[in-house]
Structure formats: structure tokens, C-alpha cells
Amino acid sequence: MNQHTVKAYGDELNQITAEVARMGGLAEAQVADAIDSVARRDIALARAVVERDLKLDALHRDIEKKAIRLIALRQPVASDLRRTLGAMKIATDLERTGDLAKNIAKRALILAEGEPMQPLTRSIERMGRLVSTRLRDVLDAYTASELDRAVAVWQTDDEVDEHYNALFRELLTYMMGDPRTIGACTHLLFMAKNLERIGDHATNIAETVHYEITGDDIVGERPRAQPTAEDSDPTPNLSTPHLPTH
Amino acid sequence: MNQHTVKAYGDELNQITAEVARMGGLAEAQVADAIDSVARRDIALARAVVERDLKLDALHRDIEKKAIRLIALRQPVASDLRRTLGAMKIATDLERTGDLAKNIAKRALILAEGEPMQPLTRSIERMGRLVSTRLRDVLDAYTASELDRAVAVWQTDDEVDEHYNALFRELLTYMMGDPRTIGACTHLLFMAKNLERIGDHATNIAETVHYEITGDDIVGERPRAQPTAEDSDPTPNLSTPHLPTH
Numbered sequence: 001m002n003q004h005t006v007k008a009y010g011d012e013l014n015q016i017t018a019e020v021a022r023m024g025g026l027a028e029a030q031v032a033d034a035i036d037s038v039a040r041r042d043i044a045l046a047r048a049v050v051e052r053d054l055k056l057d058a059l060h061r062d063i064e065k066k067a068i069r070l071i072a073l074r075q076p077v078a079s080d081l082r083r084t085l086g087a088m089k090i091a092t093d094l095e096r097t098g099d100l101a102k103n104i105a106k107r108a109l110i111l112a113e114g115e116p117m118q119p120l121t122r123s124i125e126r127m128g129r130l131v132s133t134r135l136r137d138v139l140d141a142y143t144a145s146e147l148d149r150a151v152a153v154w155q156t157d158d159e160v161d162e163h164y165n166a167l168f169r170e171l172l173t174y175m176m177g178d179p180r181t182i183g184a185c186t187h188l189l190f191m192a193k194n195l196e197r198i199g200d201h202a203t204n205i206a207e208t209v210h211y212e213i214t215g216d217d218i219v220g221e222r223p224r225a226q227p228t229a230e231d232s233d234p235t236p237n238l239s240t241p242h243l244p245t246h
Numbered sequence: 247m248n249q250h251t252v253k254a255y256g257d258e259l260n261q262i263t264a265e266v267a268r269m270g271g272l273a274e275a276q277v278a279d280a281i282d283s284v285a286r287r288d289i290a291l292a293r294a295v296v297e298r299d300l301k302l303d304a305l306h307r308d309i310e311k312k313a314i315r316l317i318a319l320r321q322p323v324a325s326d327l328r329r330t331l332g333a334m335k336i337a338t339d340l341e342r343t344g345d346l347a348k349n350i351a352k353r354a355l356i357l358a359e360g361e362p363m364q365p366l367t368r369s370i371e372r373m374g375r376l377v378s379t380r381l382r383d384v385l386d387a388y389t390a391s392e393l394d395r396a397v398a399v400w401q402t403d404d405e406v407d408e409h410y411n412a413l414f415r416e417l418l419t420y421m422m423g424d425p426r427t428i429g430a431c432t433h434l435l436f437m438a439k440n441l442e443r444i445g446d447h448a449t450n451i452a453e454t455v456h457y458e459i460t461g462d463d464i465v466g467e468r469p470r471a472q473p474t475a476e477d478s479d480p481t482p483n484l485s486t487p488h489l490p491t492h
Contacts, residue, residue, distance in 0.1 A: 068331065075321040085314065172428060179425045182418060186435065
């Protein structure tokens, strides 16, 4: 392998990493805009989120193709292989994150047709901000290869669940208090669920960053026994929630 | 590379494929048992599903480790590389499928504490059977490398959405008719959503099988514009469903 080949190989890997970082920036913006579109009942913004999702899908396909090509032609080993496989994994998490943001935006469009649902949408906004922060932090950790930062995101995984549980209770109470809101509340319920899942994708990305940097699974150090998305579903028992007091 | 090395390499790849097939069998059983536990209000079975999920997680980790090891040490190319990367992808889909089945079982445990919810649970059962069939078909396609069968699963993707939409309407109608059922119906709603997502994982697996066999993406031939899980979310506008007539 001559100098030229070595250089091109490093370039290829850097290009893949840069594309993942770009996907990260886009996914972050999609989540923030989706939440804004709910909070402000902004139809144009919601539509923009739905449309822009195509860009994330295209980047995902491109990253996957380039990564497979790199593995096949360059046969990377050790940390280069981890970086390549990590890029594929993170791109998948970001593509799903984009799908979830798009789904929130679609529901925002439906909710905008009905009565405003404050303070419920404010609760969604708060949970959205928490999830956005986690996503931003883990993407910062990825681009800067900062292990501590990735581990910090991973360790605070349960904050999102707490928000989700509280919001879940709030929504059920609201529906029971006024059954006419059931349709709208169901959309808010799925928005909350989507945010929880975006939080799980941030956790997945933290695990991938850890693996890329150290070569080891973060599994085992985790505060909770359960490692993936649906495992963390809180499934609170809400057969008898309190009715609203106001 | 001598004859011995070549043999060991093929063995390693076959072992990975066999483990994925085994994960497939387990995931299939988990989905079927989770649905049975809802239909029969079977607490022991629901608990068994929750416990057995650990096995799927362990297999997933093992497959990922073996696949990375194979790529690093054996540097497979062409169809061997596709088989290896495909195994990793399918194992991830099966692990998520297991998580979703486990989540259904957890909700079954909660529902078993309350009043029976027929005919709603019968609708869940019907949707569950459809999704199970799709999962079985795509796993058959995987183990037999049958392209047509994988494409057939992929093309009938919208059947699950139709079931989901009908069930969604049924649940909202039920909740509005009797707000005391909102808590239980919310669990059923998430069960339906989980089944829809399991259906999406079956579609993902069909795409991976297509890629493994042909080396090409199935994308572009798809009947719908939208390729992944949350994209397919029907988000029906149900602000004014019909009230139950019975």
C-alpha cells in the first residue's frame, strides 16, 4: 500500500465521520423544530420537518454504502474498523431519530386543526428540551471523541423516563377529566413516547461512542439492568389515576 | 490462506448465520407467547416472556462480537461481507422485536389485574397473528435464502398498517364510550403500536435478506414512499371518532 492509498483511505473514513456529524446536526434541528411546531402550532414548520426528513434518509443510505465499500476495499482493522461500524450504527440511530421527529411533526399538523392543548404541550416542550440536550451532548461527544461526555449521557438515561412517566400520568388524568380530549391526548401520548425513544437513541449513540473509543461494551456499568429502547418502557400502572383537581 | 483456514472461516460465518436463525426462532416464540399471554390473561406466560428476553439480548451481543471479529480477522468481501453485515442487522431487528414482545408481556401483566377487555384483546390477537406470520415468513426466507419470499413480505407491509388503523379507531371509540377504560385502553394502544413496529422489523429483515442475496437495495421498488418504522406511522386523524353503538 503506497502513501497515496493510505491517504485516500484516511480521507474516506474522515468523510464518513463528517457525514455522520452532519446527519447529527440535521437530526438535532429536526427534533428541535418538531417540538417548536407543536408548541407554536406552526403548520409551515411542521411541514418543513416532514419534508426535510428525506435528506436524513439519503445521508443514511450514503453513509451505509460508503462504509460497506470501505470495509470491502480497505479492510480496516482495530480502531478504524470500530469507527466505520460505529458510523453505520450511529447513522441508523440518527435516521430513526429523524423518523420520530417527523412523526411528531405529522401529529403537530393534526393537533393544529383542533383546540390548543396547553399546558400539555408545554410539558411536551419541556421533555423535548431535555431530549434535545441529550442528543446534542452525545453528538458533541462523538465529534470530539470525548469518552466522559458520552458516559455522562448514558448514565443520566433515567431522567427521560421520569419525564415520560409524569407526562403519561398527566395525559391520562386529562383524558379522564374530559373524554372529548381523548383523540388529541392520544397524539400527545405518542409524541411523548417518540421523545422517550429519541432519548433511547441518544443512549445507543453514547454506547457506540464508548465502543469506538475503548473497544469495549459499556454494558455492565449501566445503572439499570435493561439495555435497549423498549426495555426501558416504564409501563406505569395507571388503572386508577387521580382525576384533575382544577 | 491454507485449506484449514478456509474451512474455519466458512464455519465461523455459518455459525453466525445459525445463531441469527436461532434468535429468529426465539423472537418468533416471544411474540406468539406475548400475544397469548394477553389473550388468555396468563400471568405465568407473560412473566416467562419477560425473563426469556435476556436470552435474546445475550445472543445479540454474541452475534455482534463474532461478526466484528470475523470482519477484522478474515476480511470477508462480496457476498460473505454482505452475509456478515446482514447477520448483524437482522440480529438488531430481532433484539428489538424481543424488546417489543417483552413490553407487550409487561402490559399483559398489568391488564391481568383489571377487568377482561374483550373484544379488544381479540383484535390485538388478530393483529398479533398477522404480524407473527410476517415474521415467520421473512425468517423462512432468510434461512432458505429465498428472494421471492422476502420480497413478498416486504410488498405486503401495508396490511399491518390497516390492522393498526382499525384497532386504533376501535380503542379510541371504546375509551370515549367509557372513560373508566382509558388506562387499560392505553396499554392496548401501545400493544398495537408495538405489534406495528414488530411488523416494521419484519419489513427491515426482508430488505436485509434482499440486500444479502442481490447486493442491491430493495429501495425504489417499494409500494410506499416511506422506508422505515416511524415513517409508516399512520397517525390517523381521530379527533371525532364515532361513539360505540352497542
